[in-house]
Amino acid sequence: MLTISAVQRIKEAIKEIRKAKAPLLRAEGAILLLERLWPATQHIDSSSGSLGTATNNAVHLLIQIIIDAPYVESIRSTWLNRLWKAIEDDGVGYLDDVAERWGELCANQAIALRWADEFKSTHTLSWERGGYFSGTPAYLSCLLQAQHYAELLKQLEKAPYPTWSYRKFGVRALAKLGRTEDAIHYAESSQGLNDGYAQIALACEEILINAGRHEEAYSRFALYANIANTHLARFRTLAKKYPHKEPELILRDLISSTPSDEGKWFATAKSLGQFEVAAELARMSPVNIATLNRAARDFMVQQPTFALQSATAALHWLAAGQFYEITDTDVSDSVNYAREASGRVGCEQKITQLLSELVEAPGTEEFTRQQIIRATSDTGSIKVVR
DSSP, X not given: OHHHHHHHHHHXXXXXXXXXXXXXXXXXXXXXXXXXXXXXXXXXXXXXSHXXXXXHHHHHHHHHHHHHSOOOHHHHHHHHHHHHHHHHHOSSSTTHHHHHTHHHHHOSHHHHHHHHHHHHHHHHHHHHTTOOOTTHHHHHHHHHHTTOHHHHHHHHHTOSSOOHHHXXXXXXXXXXXXXXXXXXXXXXXOOOTTOOHHHHHHHHHHHHHHTTOHHHHIXXXXXXXXXXXXXXXXXXXXXXXXXXXXXXXXXXXXXXXXXXXXXXXXXXXXXXXXXXXXXXXXXXSOOOHHHHHHHHHHTTTTOHHHHHHHHHHHHHHHHTTOOSSOOHHHHHHHHHHHHHHHHHHTOHHHHHHHHHHHHHOTTSOHHHHHHHHHHTTTTTOOOOOO
16 A cells, blocks of 8 residues: 555656746756655555666656756756765665766767766776766766766776676667677677666667668567567557657568467557457467457457358367366357348348367367357257267
């Protein structure tokens, strides 16, 4: 309950901050919230992940509000001091992104260099000893902002171990220098033991898109870079990035990228109106029985052919014993939807024959067989020959 309340309070605070009309006032509110995130949430259970997600989203928005605020040197200097104090007091890393974007928060090269000088000695000592310094990402970010690309790359050569969290600054530096191929090679050689490939692929994709090489970005990195919480969200991200691509092509590429998982794309294809693709998926791989029956019901009028395909796919997988804990309603719904759709399409005899074949087939799961017989007993159309 405390977690839900905390998440709600964070959202409310963000909403209030965004209401402020004066950019400096919005930024002041953003800094206040960043200062209070850890003290206000440190005793709240975050094991569900919802609090972490809420804080990460909030931090991303708040950083941008501060970056976009007008530059006033005295005010910006005060803000940076307050933010660094908040980073040092942060107990779980909620403000890690603030450190990683420190150069942008500095707003100009002179301030970025000043902060880089502040961080340099401690950073150098920590890497010489193979240790960790929370200011290292901020230091590298400042070098990037100050356009000291050669120094940044030189520093990264001294890293005690390769990790994407540091080397991504080198990738950006190479991209800024227009060395596209070098940037991509540097990125792909940056994967450490605890680094996933998705972030690296995303950086490479962005470099190629910025270089106007959209087709290459799509073919080499897009399918690995764009991960989302749902299949539909993943498709929409790609469709937005590559509007020149046919939606069906993007969808089929995504399906191909997850072999043996075709059935989980059924709902996405259906939601996108890609009914032929959805029907193919239902034939290729088991789809949740409730999802298939719901598709048959919901599209009975608008897309009766698709409704029929969904219902017959449900019957096929039911007969094959691919579902656990099925009920008599699951089977009877599939039968009834198949029969109704066949009437709309004009192939009643074909479905009657299919039902008979399922009943007579020795491989049909026994519970399904009995339920098909019961569901069709009103017409006597199914002749059991055993």
